[in-house]
Amino acid sequence: MRNLLLSCSFLFTVLFFSCKENNKQQTNSEPVKNKTSEIQNNEKEDEKRTILFFGNSLTAGMGLESQEAFPALIKERIDSLGYDYKVVNAGLSGETTAAGKNRLDWVLTDNVAVFVLELGANDGLRGIPLSETRKNLQEMITMVNEKNPNTKIILAGMQLPPNMGEAYTSGFRDIFPDLAKKNDLELIPFLLEGVAGKPELNQEDGIHPTAKGYEIVAENVWDVLKDVIEKKPTS
Structure with missing residues (x-):
């Protein structure tokens, strides 16, 4: 009888710890599944073709939240329409064409399908020679x-x-259509069309758009971008 009780006790102990270990393994498997799913989503995102916005504070959205800048508004439009692109905002406040040229290699990748070049305004406001601005833009x-x-x-x-x-x-104004024609590029005639010079659409500095102003800027960009990108169904 004593041996029978000892055997039952041993069997119960083995079953208890086996069940506990199985529960632990099931619990631990959830984070692994979640992590795997996250990695797969990141890899899928990295495989998307990129629209790279390369510019200064006008692209960066100086004075506003990043989601209010025009690249973020373009991303919302692209996602809502089912276009299979990733949008990257590579705007840097205060950047001139010379500084942009030096930084360009750091952001360019083989997966950039569309490159939107928005630089030159800081050159103009600083009175940099037009020939230098033109040369830097051409080199980029x-x-x-x-x-x-x-x-x-x-x-x-x-x-x-x-x-x-x-x-x-x-x-200065002629630089952009001249370069677009010379290099067979698509041109946004004036990025700030409908915004520049309107106090109600600009921040206190009179240069950078408000959130409402950026909605108009995004439309100016989209008018050109929509005919450049190709729609592909997301998988």
Whole structure:
């Protein structure tokens, strides 16, 4: 009888710890499944073709939340329409064309399908020689083409306030359509069309758009971008 009780006790102990170990393994398997799913989603996101917005504070969305800047608004539009693209905001406040040229290699990847170049405004406001601005923009265009000839480039046109002088402002304005024509690029005629010079659509500095202003800027960009990107069903 005593031996029978000992055997039953031993069997109960084995069953108890076996069940406990199984429960532990099931509990631990959930984070593994979740982690695997997260990794797969990240890999899927990385495989998407990229629309890269490369610019200064106008692209970065200075003074606002990142989701209010026009690249984020473009991403919302793309996602809602089922376009299979990833959007990257590579805007950096205060950047000139010279600084952008030096930074470009760091952000360019083989997966960039569309490259939106928005630089030059800070050159103009600082009175940098027009020939230098033109040269830097051309070199960036060449760098993108050399990295991946299949990348579609969109150039964002800019204009300056009249206080910079008629010769300089008109010469600056002409840089963008000239380069677009020379390199067979798509052109946003004026990024801030409908926003520039309107106090109610700009922040206190009179340069950077408000959230409402960026909604108009996003439309200016989308008017050109929509004909450049290709719609592919998401899987």
